[in-house]
Amino acid sequence: MNLKKEFRLKHIVLSLLSSALMLSILGLLSHVKTNLHKTVGDIVLSLNMQTATANAVTSVVTFFRGIDTVGEVTVLFLATTGIALMLSSTQRTYKKVVHQESFILDIGSKMLLNVIVLFGVYVIVHGHLSPGGGFQGGVVIATAFLLLFLANPNMKLKHSILTLGESLSGAAYVLIAIISLFKINILLGNFLPHPVSQIGELVSGGIIPIIYIIVGIKVGSEMSVIVEYFVKEDYLKEVPHA
Amino acid sequence: MSLxxxxxxxxxxSFLTPYFRKLGTSALRGSSVFLTFILFVQTLEYTGVSLPQISQFSVAPPIGIAFVLDNFSLLFLLIFTFSGFMVSLYMLWYFKANDNTNETRFYVFFNMLLAGSIGMILSCDIFNVYIFFEITGISSYALAAYNKDKLGLEAGIKYLIIGSIASIFIVFAIMLIYLQIGTVNIGLIAQRYSEIDPKIAVLIALMLFIGFGTKAELFPMNFWAPDIYQGSSSHVNGLFSAIVAKSYLFVFFHLFYLFGLNTKYTLLIMSLGAITFLVSEFTALNQKDIKRLFAYSTLGQLGILFMALASNSSDTISGALFHLASHSISKLLIFLVLGILISKFKSTKITIVGDFKSLFLSIVLIIGFLSILGIPPFSGFIGKILILKGFALSHNYIAIAFILLVSIVEAVYFFRLIALMLDKKRTKTSVPVGFVNYIVLSVLAILIVLFGVYPSLLTHYTDLATNALLQPHSYLQFALGVGL
Structure with missing residues (x-):
């Protein structure tokens, strides 16, 4: 009944107008050039050898556009803080879930936890050699905690440790940028030795792997916090009155 | 100090706020005051240095990213860091007098709101501008919803949806620019913008217009703003009005002039600004809620700024920048006073909030009102008269008549408010002000009077800023990494 009331002429006109706009934009898009050469992407690819990093994407993310990554890490931090602001409250109480201990589930999830975390660490540490890196590896680590939550809803994460990882890794990233300013007079420059002959080795690329490890710690701890808040929402006792 | x-x-x-909190609430509050103070003092130092200045990250532009400070961004930087410093001082009182359960998180968002807005005006890489756009955006969504009551949550979710739509348009524009020119450096884009296929150039301009116009509260896209202002705390409104809206306005007009869009779209933006001014001032007349009233008043003043900044003539733009600085200070003053009143009365109805008894608050509030209205000897008067003078010099008499006529509407609701405040028949309640607020509000009020009496203190900077905006040659050179 409400549907009928809200269906008015202005909605028809608006939807017609917006579809006309979309169609005209689609028409314009046929004029877009797609075969561009000598873009800044091509230049960066040709310069990639200087960073001694086997993975060009990593050198773009952590070096050529390093300050963008500081920004991205900050965006993630703000998102986590925003979720914590919205979902944490003294008024909220959670149901105690009757957890049926299953031996296989318990042991199985704990065994898998180590494997998943190890894989996440591998992805992070090899970020400058193979596809992957801090962001991806951090999310992999967070899935390990998601597994624990699925196996045991009453589990609690140690927030002091997560806050430590979150804060100190973020601060370390900024400190690296500032140390670089004092060492080579450029913010976020590659001030550690990075000889091209070492390309492809685990220790190569100067600060690039260090930055990705820091990003990995930060993303891992933040995604875990987000996972915990969202899992807990399922066991909310009653919605507090605003 | 590097930029x-x-x-x-x-x-x-921001990252270390949990540890400041562990040291105690005063360490947390003090850290923010310290931070904003350093930034403000550093900005004052830049007023004596030859500009533009550049500081690069990792690789030199145009391949890498750099921060460039020219005279145009310096004016905004002064406004932002000063407003940030004032609000952080005010918050020393606010969290003592009000609920402070989520104080730590508030400071995270406050610091990042400031950093994002400053980054937006300094960065010379359009994708980097987008990142700062997101940082400012997410902080302001969270700050809008900070109170977690019904209105606050509505404001937060509404802002989140509108802001996300705006940022989709901007990403789309950046993608198109990269496909056409193969770079995201603002200097290179400005050089080659005329080479783009004119049809695509129109599309890019449209996308940027929708993205930044939505956030800068321009007419067809500003329907969301009053709800956001109503739902969030009063000093957050001050931040939105003095810093956030102004940073989007900066990017809007910076790109407008750098990409040479001023030759085609001046009339469009001017008329949209005029409509913004007209509609907002008439809507403000009927408001019962004090925050909504000043939200509409802010929209109206932004309308004047859009009209004057798009006008292409240096006198008008210089006046507009003066008006912009004056509006930031006056609106900040008004919103901070409102914050004190609302935290006492726990209501936002005009008839309830107006019944306060405090000589100091009445004086500073009336100074703020008269400044916004444009009555001498306050700074708003100089701002408006310079804009009108600029329009007169470029023989745009319609704009002059329009601004003067609509200002009468503005006068109606401001004088109605003043009459309510001074009405002796109503029962008044005395309101405690708080020591730090005496300092903050007096500084703001003194600045309003000072700029009104000695406008040359500010016109010096606005003239330099106008030159930097209209002749961006040296900015573009620096954006390409020449100054390194």
Whole structure:
């Protein structure tokens, strides 16, 4: 009944107008050039050898556009803080879930936890050699905690440790940028030795792997916090009155 | 000090807030005052240095990213860091007098709001501008919803949806620019913008217009703003009005002039600004809620700024920048006073909030009102008269008549408010002000009077800023990494 009331002429006109706009934009898009050469992407690819990093994407993310990554890490931090602001409250109480201990589930999830975390660490540490890196590896680590939550809803994460990882890794990233300013007079420059002959080795690329490890710690701890808040929402006792 | 600190210092302070909180609430509050004070003092130092200045990250532009400070961005930087410093002082009182359960998180968002806005005006890489756009956006969504009551949550979710739609348009524009020119450096884009296929150029301009116009509260896209202002705390409104809206306005007009869009779209933006002014001032007449009233008043003043900044003539733009600075200070003053009143009365109805008894608050509030209205000897008068003078010099008499006529509407509701405040028949309640607020509000009020009496203090900077905006040659050179 409400549907009928809200269906008015202005909605028809608006939807017609917006579809006309979309169609005209689609028409314009046929004029877009797609075969561009000598873009800044091509230049960066040709310069990639200087960073001694086997993975060009990593050198773009952590070096050529390093300050963008500081920004991205900050965006993630703000998102986590925003979720914590919205979902944490003294008024909220959670149901105690009757957890049926299953031996296989318990042991199985704990065994898998180590494997998943190890894989996440591998992805992070090899970020400058193979596809992957801090962001991806951090999310992999967070899935390990998601597994624990699925196996045991009453589990609690140690927030002091997560806050430590979150804060100190973020601060370390900024400190690296500032140390670089004092060492080579450029913010976020590659001030550690990075000889091209070492390309492809685990220790190569100067600060690039260090930055990705820091990003990995930060993303891992933040995604875990987000996972915990969202899992807990399922066991909310009653919605507090605003 | 390298320009990069303007972003990196707030970031590191934000990351470490949980530990400041562990040292005690005064360490937390003090850290924010300290941070904004350093940034403000540093900006004052830049007023004596030859500009533009550049500081690069990792690789030199146009391949890498750099922060460039020219006279145009310096004016905004002064406004932002000063407003940030004032609000952080005010918050020393606010969290003592009000609920402070989520104080730590508030400071995270406050620091990053400042850092994002400053980054937006300094960065010379359009994708980097987008990142700062997101940082400012997410902080302001969270700050809008901070009170977690019904209105606050409505404001937060509404802002989140509108802001996300706006940022989709901007990403789309950046993608198109990269496909056409193969770079995201603002200097290179400005050089080659005329080479783009004219049809695509129109599309890019449209996308940027929708994206930044929505956030800068321009007419067809500003329907959301009053709800956001109504739902969030009063000093957050001050931040939105003095810093956030102004930073989007900066990017809007910076790109407008750098990409040479001023030759085609001046009339469009001017008329949209005029409609914004007209509609907002008439809507403000009927408001019962004090925050909504000043939200509409802010929209109206932004309308004047859009009209004057798009006008292409240096006198008008210089006046507009003066008006912009004056509006930031006056609106900040008004919103901070409102915050004190609302925290006492726990209501936002005009008839309830107006019944306060405090000589100091009445005086500073009336100074703020008269400044916004444009009555001498306050700074708003100089701003408006300079804009009108600029329009007169470029023989745009319609604009003059329009601004003067609509200002009468503005006068109606401001004088109605003043009459309510001074009405002796109503029962008045005395309101405690708080020591730090005496300082903050007096500084703001003194500045309003000072700029009104000695406008040359500010016109010096606005003239330099206008030159930097209209003749961006040296900015573009620096954006390409020449100054390194």
């Amino acid at each position: 990069g600190y303007y972003f990196l210092l707030p970031v590191i302070f």
